[in-house]
Amino acid sequence: MPRSLTGRRHMFIPGPTHIPEQVLNAVHIATEDQRSPDLPSVTVPLYEKVKKIFKTKSGTVFIYPGSGTGAWESCITNTLSPGDKVLIYRFGTFSMLWSDMFQRLGLDVNIVDVPWGTGTPAEDVERVLTADKAHDYKVVCVTQNETATGVTSDVLSVRQAMNAAKHPALLFVDGVSSIASIDFRMDEWGVDCAISGSQKGFMLPAGMAIMAVSPKALEANxxxxxxxxxxxxxxxxxxxxxxxxxxTPQIPMLRALGVAVDMLLEEGLDNVFARHHRIAEGVRRAVKEGWKLSLCAKEEKWESDTVSAICVPEGKDARKVIAAAYSKYHMSLGAGLHEVAGKVFRIGHLGDLNELQVASALAGSEMAMRDSGIDIEPGSGVAVATEYWRKSLHNV
Ligand SMILES: Cc1ncc(COP(=O)(O)O)c(C=O)c1O
Incomplete structure (x- = not known):
């Protein structure tokens, strides 16, 4: 007999994330006329607000029904021609799927495999582009946050590498699991297409492809x-x-996006990023110091503030941890995908979250790991993280 589970389901997948009450309430609205004279008072200011999240003044925001994958397709098909050359580094499921989409759309893709657990190597971008004297490459792609492995790449260093090579390629950034949670500066970093979706840092249900594109990308169009x-x-x-x-636009979602963006801007983007960093740091300390386990991210410089992929010991199966968490403790953890299937489970720590919510993720992970034969000390991760959060919140 399955255990009857009452109370809230604990969602710690790296998106969709929690939807704050204010955002849920905004979606709950009677049907509106999409051709009414009132609609522009909702949509025109919304675009200006969303630009602040992308940190762009010169960019243009597009919001489509869809998801992050739709935003990839939109940016690719609107800026490129068949056979155009693309440079992309593959180090996880999402950089892999993005590469695959470029190929399926008929582009000439140079896919450079680097180890899963690392990210886009800026020095290699400079090497490849410097050698491309004919400027055949039309796009360089960076998956800012590889959600499958919990790896964040340094977008600015890639821009600097492109500048050092004096290369005119467009810079595309997949920010699906980073924009609105981890620092992102479209104008300052010279990003041409910044790609996101509604269900992660934007704290909405899935259903929107959200992107910002530079004047150079509009010119390429x-x-x-x-x-x-x-x-x-x-x-x-x-x-x-x-x-x-x-x-026909999705007006309830557009209204909800306005509410979510107001919440982010009211908290202040720097505070949003600091909160994500503090929460992530507690999780990392729990993993390393408490549980004596390792992250999939191979070096500190790659560690993500929105998702941690935790390696289980050799011979153990991370799928069992995820199954136990789901069925016994009413908690969803992220699965290991493709190359890391069974080897990692992921704790998503992005969006509308605070420290005590994430403490429940650590507690549930400890119980589920012990149920799955992983002999971590009970309470060890929770103790390390909560002490860290207590001290780091002291002066906030
Ligand atoms: C980094 C990254 N890129 C792209 C996607 C695909 O986005 P979607 O599932 O919204 O289509 C995801 C989804 O999790 C993602 O994490």
Whole structure:
């Protein structure tokens, strides 16, 4: 007989994340007329607010029904032509799926495999682009946060490498699990296409492809030959400027996005990033000092503030930990994907979260690990993390 589970389900997958009450309430709205004269008062200011999250003044924001994957497709098809050359580093499920999409859309993709647990190597970007005297590469891609392995790449160092090579390629950044949670500066870092979705740092249900594109990307759009239709920027540009859409927009989600962005801006982006860092640091200390386990991220410089992928000891199966957490403790953890399936479980610590919520993730992980034959000291991770949080919150 399954145990009857009451109380809230604990969601610690790295997205979808918790939806704050204010955001849920904003979605709960009676049907509105998408051609009404009132709609622009909702949509036009929303675009300006979303630009603040991407830290762009010169960029253009596009919001489509879809998800992060749709935002990839939109940026690719709107800026490139068949056979254009692309440089991408593959070190986890999402950089892998992105590479795969470039190939399926008919681009000439140089996929450079680097070990899972590391990220985009800026020095290699400089080497490859310096050798590309003919400027054949049209795009360099960075997965800012590889959600599968808990690895964050340094986007600024990639921009500096591109500048050092004096290369004109566009810079695409997948920020699906980083934008609105980890520092991201579109204009300052010279990012041309910044890609996100609604269900992670933006704290909404899944269902939106959210992106910001630079003037250079809009220029590339004018001559790009890949076919596009639903995700066309041209159609959006024509209608968005007056606050409308080329199709039926998801008004409740747009309203909810406005509420979520207000919450982020009210907390202050620097405070949002500091909160994510503090929470992540507690989790990392629990893993290393408490449980004596390791992270998938191979060096500190790669460690992500939004998700930790925790390696189980040799011979143990991380899938059992995830199954025990789900069935016994009403808690969802992130699974190990592809190369790291069975080897890691992931704690997502992004979005609308505080320290005590994440303490429950650590407590539940400890119970589930012990149920799965992983002999960690009970309470050891929770003790280390909570002491760290107590002290680091002292002066906040
Ligand atoms: C880094 C990253 N990129 C892309 C995606 C794909 O986004 P979506 O599932 O919203 O289509 C994800 C999803 O988790 C992701 O984490």
């Amino acid at each position: 004018k001559s790009a030959k890949l076919p596009r239709c639903y995700y066309s920027w041209e159609d959006m540009l024509k209608t968005n400027k007056d606050g409308y859409y080329p199709y």
